[in-house]
Amino acid sequence: MQPPGTRTPGYRSVHSSDSVVRKAVHDMPDAVDRIWTLRENLHQDYEARRKPYNGELGLDSYQPWQIPHFIMVRKLLEEFVDDFLVKNLPPDDIVFERDMKLQMLKHADKDWHRTAATLGEKTAVKLVAEELFLEVTSQMIKETANEGIHQDVMFKRMAGNVMIKEAEIQATGNTKGREPSDEVYDLITMTFLTLQRNRDKHNHASRNVIRLFRKGLWSHSQALKQPVTSGTEPLYREPGPELSPAPGPAPKVKGKKPKSGMDAVPEEEEPLEDDVHLITHGHLLPVDPSVTAPVFSGEDPKAKAKRLWSDIYTKREAIYWKNLRPYVFNKSLAKRLQGITCLCPSHDHTLVAMGAASGDVIVVNSQVEPWEVVKFHVGQSGKGAVVSLAWTLDGSRLLAVNQSGNMGVWLTKGQPASRDQLSAMGFPNDSSKPQPFALTLVHSMSCKRGDYIVSQGTIADQGTQTDRDQGAAVGGFFPSLTFLASQVSVCAGMTKGDILKLDLTSVGDTATAQGDTADSAVILKPLVKPAYVEPEEVNVTQQGVEVELLRQHRYPIIHLGFIGNIGKMVTVDGHGFINIWKYDREHVTDFDWFFPEKKYKLDLNKTMYSPSTSDRPKVVFSDRGRSKDTSQAQIARERNAGTGLFSLSV
DSSP states (O other): OOOTTOOOOOSSOSSOHHHHHHHHHHHHHHHHHHHHHHHHHHHHHHHHHHSOOOSTTSGGGSOGGGHHHHHHHHHHHHHHHHHHHHHHSOOHHHHHHHHHHHHHHHHHHHHHHHHHHHHHHHHHHHHHHHHHHHHHHHHHHHHHHHHHHHHHHHHHHHHHHHHHHHHHHHHHSOTTOOOTTSHHHHHHHHHHHHHHHHHHHTSSEETTEEOOOOGGGTSSSOSSOOOOOSSOOOOOOOOGGGOOOOSSOOOOOTTSOOOOSOEEEEOOOOOOOTTEEEEOOTTOOOOOTTOOOOOOTTSOHHHHHHHHHHHHHHHHHHHHHHHOOOOOOOOOOOGGGOSEEEEEEOTTSSEEEEEETTSOEEEEETTSSSOEEEEEEOOOTTSOOEEEEEEOTTSOEEEEEETTSOEEEEEEEEEEOOHHHHHHTTOOOOTTSOOOEEEEEEEEEOTTTTTTSEEESHHHHHTOOOOTTOOEEEEEEEEEEBTTOOEEEEEEEETTSOEEEEEGGGGTHHHHHTTOOOOOOBOSSOOOOOTTSOTTOOEEETTSOEEEEEOOOOSOEEEEEETTTTSOEEEEETTSEEEEEOOSGGGBOTTSEEOOSEEEEEOOOSEEEEOOOOSSOOOOOTTTTOOTTOOHHHHHHHHHHHHHHHTTOO
16 A cells, blocks of 8 residues: 555646746757757758859869779769669660651651642632532533423323314314404313313323222213214113012013013123222121030141131121010001101210101101100102111211202201191190200201202313212212311201212301301311312302312112211222222312212122013922932922022012
8 A cells, every 4th residue: 555645646647737838948058059059050051052053063072092992982883873864864876866867757747738738729629619510510410301201291191182183173164273362262272272281181190099089080971072982881780679670461482482481681790890809708608606616626726716706696696686676656646758768877866857658857866765856857849768877976967868859957956836837747736845946957968959969170171070060969068177176067968879969168157147156167188179270269069168179979869877987988889889988189070070088889789680471480399400419398498499599470
């Protein structure tokens, strides 16, 4: 243990602050002396270095006994310096050689730049000369080509003039032809030039398909009558349902017995154009949905999958038609209607339009049971039955065509019917009960008045409409939609095969005055005109309706519809011709009428049957010539089938 009063040493210093101060004061003179000594040494060194070297360390500054050491050190230093100079500083000859090479390189570089500049100037001159040559030759080629085109056009015009002149001489019998002041002179010239332009337009490759020039674009009732040729003309074939037995017995031919039963009348096939696709049904075989062929495991996988999907489709079709149940109810109509001839539901299936044999049109509400008449139109007597009905997409307008070829368009919102109209349709005139409204007429077209005849425009100038007595057979609304999705254009399929697209915006004042606020700015499928025809030059009927002509059919149109309601138009005539129309500038001729995009022909029956003149059917024993293995049941079935067919008297 430590004695009492002693301090235990710690981490603090044993010197106090007073002792440290006294020691610093004691050492201060020595520190000052050292500072002055260092200052004097620095000053002497500065003065020694500031003065230039004047040989103070030369041979005279050494003592005699120091001379050998001086010489030895001097030799060593000289060798060291020489080695350093030799290693780091090249000799004069090497420096000279290097300078020469540098000069030569600079001279060569100058020569290269001078040569490059010279070559650049020569190349520039050559390029300028080539540009001038190409410009001059291009101008010469253009002039030569223009001269060739001018000569070609001149020769064509000369040939055309010669042809027109010779045709005029043959037509008029005068060697001078017609006078230029004659109206027919301009008509013939314009028609001839239009034929040439239309021929050149449709003889080019478009969309990787070579459009062959078709005779339909020429011989389709142009302004000039086509000459009658001695070749075989297409046979006009009446549809089967319109055949009726001739009155009275058929004349007997001496030496020949009249045939009983079916008298087959061979029919000649109509010649088809090259671009008409014939649709046959020979590949379709009758299928019994109740019997399906079994699928074996050893068959080809593709054939197996095809048969499976075919069986699935067949079964589903059989189930669908088996479970289909019609909804039948009786609806009493006025005697004035004389029966319903056609029917057309609206696109939302809430209304159904019915055309009557008397020419009247009624609209019933299909959402109530039984159906109730909500709109009607009283037709004119003697105009025939209604044969075609059509609705707009929004159901705001209704179109009807009757047997007389007349067509009418009505607003479906209608107006209150008068007493005469209600009594004519057999509705009670009771104000306490809701009464059906009368359809509001927007526009009507009559065949007798010539409302379908184009009186102004390119079609009228060319005299394209040769059959001026044709009327409408079917009708529909063309999908030219306005901003508010209103359809203001209608299509009329004519009895002679033409199709007219009529724009009712030009006569929209009647509809507007009666409450139709549909806008007239067409945004979908607006008016299309040929490239050479001015947009302001439109075809107009006698009523002032803008009209467009679609021409390919030669027989009455029996169907007119649109793919997807707003797509391409599909038309069918009575002889099985089906045309698909695309409304664009690529499918309009220079005669200002449209031709179809695709053409098809249904393969109709090859043989037609005339009415039989025999009263009693001829018994045919079909078992004669049969083999002995034929069963009696099979013979009986064949006899029953033959008797049933002969009993039809066809």
